[in-house]
Amino acid sequence: MDQVQLARSLFGSSMAFHIIFATLGVGLPVMIIAAEVLFQVRKDADYATMAMRWTKAFAILLGVAIPSGTIVGVMLALLWPGFMEIVGQVIALPFQIEIWAFFLEALFMSIYVYAADRLKPWMRIVSVVFVSIGATGSAVLITDAHAWMNTPRGFSIDADGVISNVDPWAAVFNPSFFVTAGHVALSGFMTGAFAVASVAAWKLMRRGVTPREASYHRKGLMIALVIGAAASLGTALNGHSTAQMLHVHEPEKLAAAEGLFETTAYAPLAIGGIVDEETQSVKYGFHIPWALSFLAGNSFKTVVRGLNEFPRENWPPLFVHTLFNLMVVLGSLLIVMSFGALVYWWRSRKPMPRWMLGALVLSGPMALVGIETGWVFSCSARQPWTIYHIQRTADAATSAGNLGKLFVLFLGLYALLMAVTILVLWFYFKRNPVSRELSGMGRGA
Template sequence: MDSVLLSRMLFGTSMAFHIIFATLGVGVTLMIFFAEILHWIKKDRDYGVMAKRWTKGFAILLGVAIPSGTIVGVMLSLLWPGFMEIVGKVIAVPFQIEIFAFFLEAVFMSIYVYAADRLSNVMRIVSVAFVAFGASSSAFLINIAHSWMNTPRGFDVVDGAITDIDPWAAVLNPSMAVTSKHVLATAYMTGAFVLVSIAAFRLLRKTSSGQERAYHKKGLMLALVIALLASLYTATNGHSTAGMLHEEMPLKLAAAEGLFETQANAPLAIMGIPDVEAEAVVGGIEIPGMLSWLATGSSDGVVQGLNDFPQDEWPPLFVHTLFNLMVGIGFSLIGIAVLALGWAIVFRRRNLPTWLLVVLVTTGPLSMLGIEFGWIFSCVGRQPWTIYGFQLTSSAATNSGNVGILFFLFISLYIMLLVMTGLVLRYYFARNPVYKDLQAPQGEAF
């Protein structure tokens, strides 16, 4: 394999690993914030216990998120020197500010955990609010750099030299707002659905006491409400994303939908496989005019097709499958959340049936898969460009050897860390079951 492909494989694997912990770091902190608010408003100790236990889990995940994020940062410099040369000149601002966002998160996390039993309810809420704000801000700032790679602004290239640099034009690039809202909403959704999975799994265990089951039901309902709201917002954000792609990256939109010919009343292709020879999506279901409506706001709108662009600039057409999997998972999660909440509202005094709890257990893994598919789609859909329209991936990558050895070493490291993280989480919560926290003296918070 050439060094460019190996660099993409190594960096992509590193990002896929880190995104698990980064996403949960954003989503779970928001859930802790809501648990603290409900604890204060309802004076229900169960919500205080939720905040405590979710914080312990988050702290363990943070112990992996920090070093994995550091690895990704180092790999940017080692694997993509050509890219980092431009980044350092044009889009360094978000990376610089992100340091302060992480500092804010770390400081208030320490205050929240180690001084919790000496803080009033209001100050506990303020502390965890800053933790959640710092985590969300970090994700927002890093996403600015990613959005800039898709819609670069704030510089010109003259005879190979970077000129007319405007850092704030780079920050405020055309895709910044819509992609940042999408990234944050999906992180909140995923964090909530992971907690839904955990609560549903615990409720499936018939040995739990009545007090524990009541606790898990409250956690399940809280997480389901937040998950549904975030999922609905993510779905509505899709219209804005389609419009942005239509204006700024029409080739990526055409590849995502397998649209070969430029046309009005363009159909939305669901599933199927794009066939280059047939110039159509084979085996898919087409909804006439829907793609035009999503992209332009009118079913009569004209959407550019793949044939308008040189074929050597087409991204791999499997991005159509990635896009459909991402969207399909998103709508499935909305349906599951609506079903579970509807059942709980209609049958107030009944427990959720076993089959529904089993379905709810799958929502956490499904939402994480949706995150992974979405990030792969976003990055692969930009190929062959690292900076869209300005720098080819082949020009950004390192020419040094031994990347293949590093790839296998880091794959082994990530597998080991995943296993160890799972074992640590299981060991900690097995040694500290929920009934101990529920029966602990009222003043013990952490």
């Protein structure tokens, strides 16, 4: 790999590792809020147990998210000096505000963890709500820089690279900010819910689970499915807004995502298949007539620009079509699985069959893969630009050597940290089984 590819690989692997913990850090507080509210409303001790155990898992994950996020920040400065030169003058504001969002999250997390038994019920809920606001705000503010990279605003740059006419608020509220912020928040809520659903479904499938434990896990599974279904549907609806934003502001990305080469009205939506540049078509795919035009402009007559309208050197890599399809398919499956399970429970009021529980065990990993795929798609489909139509990735990257060795070193470090995190979670909850806490708190309502 050349220097630019090594820099992208090193930074991308760091982001891929961090995004797991950052996303769960957005989603789990919402689950804790739901459990706390249900405990206060129903006076069922099972929900208090859920809130307590989910908080312990959240604290462990937060302990990894903080240093991994710090690594990403350092790498951003070291690997992309050309990019940071512009960022420091134009879009530094959300990074500065994010510090306060993290402070809010950490402060109220400490209050909730160490003083929960001394707080009034409404104060417990308020504390964890502020944890969620801080976590979500932190994710949204950091993602704002990514949105600005896709739709840069709030500055002028001359031929010599001199920045002028800086408007920090115009940069913050760039055209893709609200769509991107909504997608990040909703997908985080979705992933946190399905992570809980995976664990609850797995516990219900285990042989020898007692009726008492089964009742507890079914309650947790229902909370996860309700939140997961709502958030996954919201993510899909937000995806429609994203398509419209791409149609207006990043037409090359939309064309590459759909393998569309010729500008056309009544454009079809290509599902699956492989983009063939030689024949300028999507082979082996399924095409829904006129659907892409409707997604892009709410009208079948909408003219969608194709890749041939742009210079070949500005085309995104065509493999992003596969990434986009994988993200959409996983999201669609999660909607079907969650709503299907809820309908089954509502209609039958019976325990879910093992095949359904087995499918739900996969929901958490599917959500995480969808998150990773979405981020890789969004960044890869912006290439060859770091700042869209402003700065090429090759001009932003460092010229320092030995990146290959660092890439291998950090891959090993991330693998070790992931293994240690999984082991810590495993051993903690193995040594503190839910049966012990359920017997200590009494039977749920």
